[in-house]
Amino acid sequence: MAEAPAPYDVVIIGGGPGGYNAAIRAGQLGLKVACVEMRATLGGTCLNVGCMPSKALLHASEMFDAANSEFAKIGIEVQPKLNLSQMHKSKDDSVTALTKGIEFLFKKNKADWIKGKGKIVGKGKVEVTAADGSVQTLEAKNIVIATGSEPTPLPGVAFEAGKVIDSTGALSLPAVPKKLIVVGAGIIGLELGSVWRRLGAEVTVVEFLDRITPGMDTEVATAFQRTLTKQGMTFKLGAKVTAAKSGKDGVELTVEPSAGGAAETLKADVVLVAIGRRPYTDGLGLETIGVTPDKRGFIDHDHFKVADGVWVIGDVTHGPMLAHKAEEDAVAVIDTIAGKYGHVDYALVPSVVYTFPEVAWVGQTEDQLKAAGVAYKKGKFPFTANSRAKINHETDGFVKVLADAATDKVLGVHIMGPQAGEMIHEAAVTMSFGGASEDIARTCHAHPTRSEAVRQAAMDVEGWMMQA
Numbered sequence: 001m002a003e004a005p006a007p008y009d010v011v012i013i014g015g016g017p018g019g020y021n022a023a024i025r026a027g028q029l030g031l032k033v034a035c036v037e038m039r040a041t042l043g044g045t046c047l048n049v050g051c052m053p054s055k056a057l058l059h060a061s062e063m064f065d066a067a068n069s070e071f072a073k074i075g076i077e078v079q080p081k082l083n084l085s086q087m088h089k090s091k092d093d094s095v096t097a098l099t100k101g102i103e104f105l106f107k108k109n110k111a112d113w114i115k116g117k118g119k120i121v122g123k124g125k126v127e128v129t130a131a132d133g134s135v136q137t138l139e140a141k142n143i144v145i146a147t148g149s150e151p152t153p154l155p156g157v158a159f160e161a162g163k164v165i166d167s168t169g170a171l172s173l174p175a176v177p178k179k180l181i182v183v184g185a186g187i188i189g190l191e192l193g194s195v196w197r198r199l200g201a202e203v204t205v206v207e208f209l210d211r212i213t214p215g216m217d218t219e220v221a222t223a224f225q226r227t228l229t230k231q232g233m234t235f236k237l238g239a240k241v242t243a244a245k246s247g248k249d250g251v252e253l254t255v256e257p258s259a260g261g262a263a264e265t266l267k268a269d270v271v272l273v274a275i276g277r278r279p280y281t282d283g284l285g286l287e288t289i290g291v292t293p294d295k296r297g298f299i300d301h302d303h304f305k306v307a308d309g310v311w312v313i314g315d316v317t318h319g320p321m322l323a324h325k326a327e328e329d330a331v332a333v334i335d336t337i338a339g340k341y342g343h344v345d346y347a348l349v350p351s352v353v354y355t356f357p358e359v360a361w362v363g364q365t366e367d368q369l370k371a372a373g374v375a376y377k378k379g380k381f382p383f384t385a386n387s388r389a390k391i392n393h394e395t396d397g398f399v400k401v402l403a404d405a406a407t408d409k410v411l412g413v414h415i416m417g418p419q420a421g422e423m424i425h426e427a428a429v430t431m432s433f434g435g436a437s438e439d440i441a442r443t444c445h446a447h448p449t450r451s452e453a454v455r456q457a458a459m460d461v462e463g464w465m466m467q468a
């Protein structure tokens with residue numbers, strides 16, 4: 001067993017958006033830092049099998065779809081032909097460039113990447129087992145757990161390569177399935193379902209709840225479902241998948257009404273199970289430091305601190321399972337370790353669904369405000385009245401601004417429309433300064449832009465919307 005040289009100020013276990021950003025921040029602050037990652041590349045779920053490859057396929061399939069159904073309307077006549085292996089290659093090349101970029105940033109910030117699986121073996125000690133079986137022990141003043149998450153399996157439904165797959169399998173299907181069933185109407189299921197629908201699959205989404213995208217404002221979710229249905233996606237809500245049987249003709253799913261009742265059988269070539277993700281702590285040695293995850297597997301913390309000299313960030317702990325939340329945690333934990341002020345405002349973590357149109361929101365939904373008994377005002381503006389959206393023939397969707405009835409402070413902004421994921425940040429910045437809807441309404445917005453719809457919705461809070 002090789003001896004570790006000198007103790008590290010920080011050893012991070014996991015090289016995803018939580019871990020790699022923590023390593024870079026630690027390097028910036030002059031801390032001696034190592035990041036232990038067992039994958040062959042840095043970047044975690046997000047870069048390797050999450051955000052980035054899914055967005056690559058969403059972008060490519062959106063262009064394919066537009067070429068098929070939109071181009072002719074604006075006078076461009078083409079007959080697109082799908083080259084799926086090239087689409088995958090382009091996605092894989094982008095992922096490689098991105099993961100190499102993190103390696104470069106590690107070197108630039110003097111962060112060591114220790115390749116292998118990390119296990120805590122006592123206070124301040126992380127044992128790393130490399131792929132070749134060699135073992136080394138790192139001494140650390142601080143250990144940051146950033147081990148992320150993995151897809152949640154569905155009871156009664158075993159994964160089977162190419163037939164019953166998780167999100168990782170759905171990123172590299174070698175052929176377009178004729179029929180795809182997506183189990184779970186959350187963000188990941190709807191994004192990947194959209195990819196394969198655009199490429200030619202018949203897509204049915206089966207969801208336990210009686211609505212799609214829990215967490216999204218109900219009014220927006222209803223409009224979003226209507227749009228996805230218009231695009232050709234079929235929804236079976238309030239339905240529970242209890243079993244899957246695969247044979248040479250595909251997969252048979254047993255589906256029962258969530259509220260009870262007779263079961264039915266649905267058939268598909270491929271079933272994508274996308275019912276959520278669960279924290280990953282396998283073989284992490286938490287017991288050696290007296291830490292037990294909660295009932296759902298998450299590691300609890302008090303301002304990131306789990307035990308003396310042990311910290312936790314990202315998907316493996318509470319909060320939205322999002323890359324940018326993990327990144328916020330990362331900076332805050334390292335700043336705290338370095339004696340600076342580390343803080344994350346979890347109320348202002350934006351959410352984005354990268355379908356077409358996109359859906360983005362920040363702050364509270366109407367449902368949450370009603371449940372909390374908060375008196376609020378609401379402004380709404382449809383993209384049918386926005387000149388940029390009209391010119392681009394992309395008028396589906398609207399902007400909704402929710403503001404405190406007494407103070408006008410913005411409490412939530414919800415956007416469904418193309419590039420909503422880019423537009424949401426004006427709301428996030430306004431809210432992080434405690435701004436009012438009038439602040440947005442009285443800020444000059446360039447014309448013609450979709451962002452004018454945000455301004456108009458803010459104007460509508462006080463009833464002086466001018467363009468609809």
Ligand SMILES: Cc1cc2nc3c(=O)[nH]c(=O)nc-3n(C[C@H](O)[C@H](O)[C@H](O)COP(=O)(O)OP(=O)(O)OC[C@H]3O[C@@H](n4cnc5c(N)ncnc54)[C@H](O)[C@@H]3O)c2cc1C
Pocket residue numbers: 013014015016017018019020036037038039043044045046047049050051052054116117118119146147148149167168188280282283284313314315316321322323324325326354
């Ligand atoms: C299909 C898909 C699409 C997504 N799209 C988005 C999106 O558009 N936007 C968004 O914000 N989020 C998205 N996410 C979620 C996002 O990927 C996660 O929230 C994010 O990656 C969490 O970062 P993390 O650092 O906490 O964990 P992870 O990214 O999961 O990284 C953890 C890393 O730790 C490593 N590890 C675990 N245990 C050990 C160990 N013992 N030793 C060494 N290494 C270990 C793992 O190999 C992994 O690389 C998506 C996820 C999926 C699956």
